[in-house]
Amino acid sequence: MSLNSRSQQQRYEAMLQLLRSSDTLWNASHALFERWDLSPSQFNVMNLLHNNSEGLSQSDLSRQLVVHRSNITGLVDRLEKRNLVKRTAVPGDRRLYNVALTPQGSTIMEEILPLYHESAVRLWEGVTDDRIQALLSDLESVIQQSQTIARELSESSATAQRKGK
Amino acid sequence: MSLNSRSQQQRYEAMLQLLRSSDTLWNASHALFERWDLSPSQFNVMNLLHNNSEGLSQSDLSRQLVVHRSNITGLVDRLEKRNLVKRTAVPGDRRLYNVALTPQGSTIMEEILPLYHESAVRLWEGVTDDRIQALLSDLESVIQQSQTIARELSESSATAQRKGK
DNA sequence: ACAAGACTGTTGATGTGTCAACAGTTGATG
DNA sequence: CATCAACTGTTGACACATCAACAGTCTTGT
Incomplete structure (x- = not known):
């Protein structure tokens, strides 16, 4: 074993714990969004759009979510199919779309966000x-x-x- | 905004930071395993088998990795195709396979593990x-x-x- | 001993992620 | 202005993850 000291072993353990905890958290968020039939990734897209009501290009979404461009296509496709999000042509530049929440998407976000924030706070209950x-x-x-x-x-x-x- | 106090905002931020950090860590581990053409998930399977040299059933793997049974099938398929892992029939119970590292798989793990442990320790450099x-x-x-x-x-x-x- | 239930691994459908390659558009440089 | 480079979104191939449903195989209870 290449972990000689107790300190090193604990740092290894800490890394595993970090991965475990975020994984568990991710799964819990799944349970939260389930009610609206949203995946965590879909929520992330909508959350970002909620903070940018003018809308964003798909490349902007890709950069800010640290996710590959090609992945955004499908994500937006599925959200658009459910009328939660809308693609609009941009007058000055024919390469890109402006993606923005629909009123319906906005409504959903305003239902979810309070619960999301509340859960985030509860997550750290017992931690100073x-x-x-x-x-x-x-x-x-x-x-x-x-x-x-x-x-x-x-x-x-x-x-x-x-x-x- | 349903985050009233500074404390609540920080707890929300902490949740995002937790997700971000584990995501970055996951991607970094990708870079580590790349040399052996292994995905982090494949590494996890092999690491678990390395700690159980007698081998495990696919359901055992599924439970310990907290991953769905059906996912293990493909993971083991791909590892078996590369001779890193071997499925063996179990005499007493015809439902299950015993999955174990091949000598070749063992060799790879012994190359990776020191680097893996070293990286885990370096991850926390500057933290007491x-x-x-x-x-x-x-x-x-x-x-x-x-x-x-x-x-x-x-x-x-x-x-x-x-x-x- | 036998029916009912539990468990194992596989399959197919679907969502999420990567990458490489592409077509179209824009911008910059000569 | 013409070309080359950079950028945008899409596609197809693949890996990884879930779930539901299935066929076999134990196990248990009566």
Whole structure:
């Protein structure tokens, strides 16, 4: 085993716990959105559109949700089919669509959001404000480290390829 | 907005941060396993088998990975096709297979695991042991709360259905 | 001993995600 | 202005995830 100290073992455990907890959270959110027959991903799209009532292009959605462009197509397709979202041509640029919530989509969001926020707060019941604060900064650091590690890995594999053949 | 206090807003932010960080981490792990052409899910299967060298049934895998049975079929199919894993009939019970790592699968795991553990430790660089400790218990609490909330939601939707029609 | 129920793995339908390749549009550079 | 590069959305191939339904195979209760 390459985890020598107790400290190292706990850090390994912490990583697993991080993955487990977000997975459980994701599944719970599924239960919340079920009532409106929305997937978490569909909710994320609608939530973003709710905060941008003028609408966004699909590429904007893709960038802000950190999801591939090609995935947005299908997501918007399905939401549009249910009249929760609408694609509109943009006068100045014929490449893109403006995607915005329909009134119906807006109504649904206003039903969901209070429950969503309430659940988010209940999630941390029993955790003090100080701990929340610490957690926010620790997780920020995890994001940075993850990206650093991923960058190093893909760089080293790139040089290995260059050297290889 | 149904988030009245600063404390509530931070708890909402913390939830988003939790989801973001695990997502980034998941993507980084993708970069780590890429060298062996493994997906994170495939790694999880092989890691579990590595800790159970006698092998496990597909249902065991499904339960321990918290993944649907039907998903295991394809996962094991693809690993078996690459000779990383082997299905064996079980003498006493004709319903199940025993799934175990092949020597080749074992070799790969022994290459990956040190790097995996090392990355897990590096993930928390700059975070003190005390914080790790606190985080472990806070995330445990998040898991509990998520499950409680999910249970409540599905119960209330069940009664709503009963009352409905 | 036998019917009823529980469990195992597979299949097919569907949603979500990736990537590579494409066609069309716009913008920038010569 | 003509070309080249960059960008937008879509498609098709694939992996991964769920669920419902199924066929076999135990297990249990009477």
